[in-house]
Every structure is written in C-alpha cells, then in structure tokens.
Amino acid sequence: MNIKQASKQSGVSAPNIRFYEKEGLLNPARLPGNDYRDYTEQDIRTLRFIRMLRMLDVPLPVIRSVLAGDASLGSVLREQKTALEQRAKQLEGAARFCAELARQDPSVASLDVDACLSRMEDPAQPQNFFCGWVQDYRTLAQVQHQRHFSFIPEGSINTPQEFTAALQTYAKANGMQLSLTKEGMYPEFSLDGILYKAYRNPGKYRDEICCDAASPEQLNTGLPSRRERQLQVLRILLPAAFTFAAILAAGWVATGGADWLWLAALAAAGVLLGRGFEHRL
Structure with missing residues (x-):
C-alpha cells in the first residue's frame, strides 16, 4: 500500500511517516521499477506502536531502542511512568502557582517578575513541607x-x-x-x-x-482535591486547638497546675462545634 493508505490505516500523518523513516524507526519495502514505498500490515502495526508510545511521550531514541530489541518494552514503560509522575508533580505546582497569580490579577507592569522567577527556579521550595502547607492554607x-x-x-x-x-x-x-x-x-x-x-x-x-x-x-484554589479537604479539616480544628492551648496555658500560669483542663476542653469543644456549623452553612 502507498503512504496515503498507510497514513489512513495507522492514524499517522504522511510527513510523520517520512520523519520516522528518516529516524530509522521504519524501513518499508520499495516497489521494483519505480522505487515507490510499499507498506505492509507489519509496517502499519509498527506505525501504530510508535504512535501509542509517542502518546505516552516516550522519546524517539527510546522507541528506536525498543524496536531494535536493545531495550525491553516493560522496562521502558516503567521508566516512563516514573518520568510522567515527576512531570505531573511539576505541572501540579505550576498549576497552583498560576491559580495564585490569577487570583492576584496582576498587570504586566505591577507583576514582580523577579520574585516569581525566584520561586519557580528554587528547587528547594517544593520540598519545603511546612512552608508548602502554610502557603496552601493561606490560599484556601x-x-x-x-x-x-x-x-x-x-x-x-x-x-x-x-x-x-x-x-x-x-x-x-x-x-x-x-x-x-x-x-x-x-x-x-x-x-x-x-x-x-x-x-x-x-x-x-x-x-x-x-x-x-x-x-x-x-473561585477555586487550584489545589488537589485531597489536599483541599485536608486543609478544610485543619481550618476547622486549628482555632479549637489554639483555644485549648491558650486557656490551659493561662490556667497553668494562674494556678500552677492543670485545674483549668476541663474549661479549656469545654471552650475548645464550643469553638470546634461553631466552626463545624459554620462550615456546613
């Protein structure tokens, strides 16, 4: 079959078929006399296979190694899974940063580009667990x-x-x-x-x-749904925890003991019920 037919059956455009041939991923037979390409069913399967791996964002050199038998498909897929998961984390952080900037609605003139670049280029920032939670809490x-x-x-x-x-x-x-x-x-x-x-x-x-x-x-936070649920629970619990700690500390200073424990627990429970009721509303 000719390249037009091969393109239709494989779902790969004719320019891409020629490119894959140039890169050594495909080597169709040639018709005697006119030297036209003659694609077989196996070539169509190979094109579909390449198309599938490209949709998984597998690089062409890696696909070439798989087709040549130099790398196993299973190992390539496992490595690609890890790479995609790492990229997903980077994209998640980028999406959250976009949402944060969009909420601020800056103009081109007012945007602090240097500060944005510093945050985006700092490799340590995504690993800062505490600061990450604080920033997400502020966003929520x-x-x-x-x-x-x-x-x-x-x-x-x-x-x-x-x-x-x-x-x-x-x-x-x-x-x-x-x-x-x-x-x-x-x-x-x-x-x-x-x-x-x-x-x-x-x-x-x-x-x-x-x-x-x-x-x-x-009006969304841009946070993952699980993270947002955790922060919503935290937003309900924190005022009660601070109330409990403050009253207990005051009682300890005043009496030198834990005599105010029941009052601290009662006040914290009241705050917790109030925040829970407010959240439900």
Missing part, C-alpha cells in the same frame, strides 16, 4: 473569604442608599474596586471583578453585611 483561606465574607458597617443600614455607602466604604478601606450593578436592600455588585450578592443581618446593637459570591464554584 483567601478563596474561602472570596466566596463569602461579612463586615460590620458604621451605623445601621435602613435604606438602599445606606447599604451602597457601606459597601463603598468597605471597598475603599480595603483598596478594592467596587462596581454596583443593582442597588437595594439585596444589592448586587462586583469587587475586583468578582460578582457578589449581599444582604443585611440585623443585630441587637450593630447590623452585619454578609456578601456571597454569585458563582462560588468558579
């Missing part, structure tokens, strides 16, 4: 805050105009860009490009304004 906390946040305005909120003024004051105090799309007691607006809906939570002494992202599913 930032995204959670973007999905839902609340604040206490100055004075009560009784009119749409007062609601708008409170949002403007909050945005200005935090250096954020506010764009109001719907005024009212349930206003809709954007902060730094993120769309929100807000409502007033009346209190006995002060009102609270609660803001929910209109599309929270679009």
